[in-house]
Amino acid sequence: MSETPIIEMKNVHKTFGSRKILKGVDVVVKKGETMVILGPSGTGKSVTLKHITGLVAPDEGDCFIMGESISFSKEKVRERLRAKMGVLFQSGALINWLSVYENVALPLREHKISKGEELHRNVMEKLHWLDLVVAKDNLPGAISGGMKKRAGIARALTTNPEILLYDEPTSGLDPVMSNVFNELILRLKKELHVTSIVVTHDMESAYMIADRITFLYEGKAIFCGTVPELKASSNAVIQQFIHGKTVGPMILDHSEQKKKK
């Protein structure tokens, strides 16, 4: 694993309406590393991912991909940086009137990267890889949640990205399918040498795939380290979260907290 930071978030603040979501988040991901972003619901994990993709700009701070700002650069630069990324959204985010095959082919067709036999070969390779050949002619509405997520990964892989971002890859999946996904993430890292960020609150998954873990709580990164370091952390919030205890210092419901104030 190289020490070069591929993804870097520096002091990122973000407010939506009256709610402050991120309060100075710093994340550094090195080349070839799998960084898991953990944290309770509503703590800003998905917003963090949206900052890294440049879909959301921070109110304060900046996000860098391979040393270039994605937050405040021109659209051309942002497009160039995004070309190095593949993103798996929580639901797969497949275009619902296109078949699985056409969804996977979409970036290649739209950017005229390849066509004809070359495009077909590229798409079929990804479909084989993710065991989706049987579903290639199905519309997203006719396939399972797991298949949708795999199709989302296949689509993300067609442009051979250097960075893969996963938003809750195992949510809504049974334990067996969750493990299939965990193994897939490890396989992608091993065979394609991609740098990954995985947003999740699935502890099993985090322990299995993470090189390092960043723990977000109340809009701040309160921990960053390896799995053993996380398990040994003396932070009461982290201990409550990883053991799934209902009693502890963690604020479970933000709306309730607001009412009390």
Added chain:
Amino acid sequence: MALVELAKSFIFGAGYTLVLLFETILQFRAIFFKRNEIVQQMFTAGISSFFVVSIVAVFTGMIMGLNAGLGLKDFGAEGQIGLLLTITLTREMSPFMTALILSASVGSAIAAEIGTMKVSEEIDALEVMSISPVRYLVMPRVIGFSLMVPVLCIYSSILGVFGGAVVGHFQLGVEYQVYFNDVLNRVGSVPGLKDLYVGILKGFVFGVTVSIVACSHGLRATNGAIGVGRATRESVVTSFLLVIFIGYVLTAILYR
């Protein structure tokens, strides 16, 4: 305070829609690449509203023909309904009612479709793949819709005129030959051709308006199913108001 928020939201919405229209025009360079999607959108807009436009057009012609004919009969001028209907339908009524029908049927569908894509992160997925949602979704819909509305305007004018002919013949005793002579003379005359062009122009402007408003509301949808419902409703209401307003402004400018 609520009024200030409403004004802010109105100004933001209007600004967003105008910028979206400008971005759509910039994407016209991809028309050839997107030709299949454009044809598909024309087909969708045409087919999905064909039946209702046909029924409304025939009955509009019949209702207008009957009302005008009964009024003109007092002066012995019921034979003029062909002329009257041709003028009213081509320059005003057909574009107006076609735009209203399409905004309620196709426009609402566009807002709901794009809104659902927005809340289910499909729009985000397009942006992350550096696929412009304006080029991929908005431009084909705006062009397909805007080209289809004038076609439907002409079609509904023709049906309305035929509806008026039937009422004129059976309820007012106007001969078909007299009726259609008036219609053809008007259409062949310079003012008649102007009416036709104005009708086509209005249809095109209404098409652009309804489709860009629908796309704009869809792209701004938030908050799940409730947000999609709100975007759809607001899209139809805004389109109705704009069609009425723009229709008046165009008539005032073109018939001074």
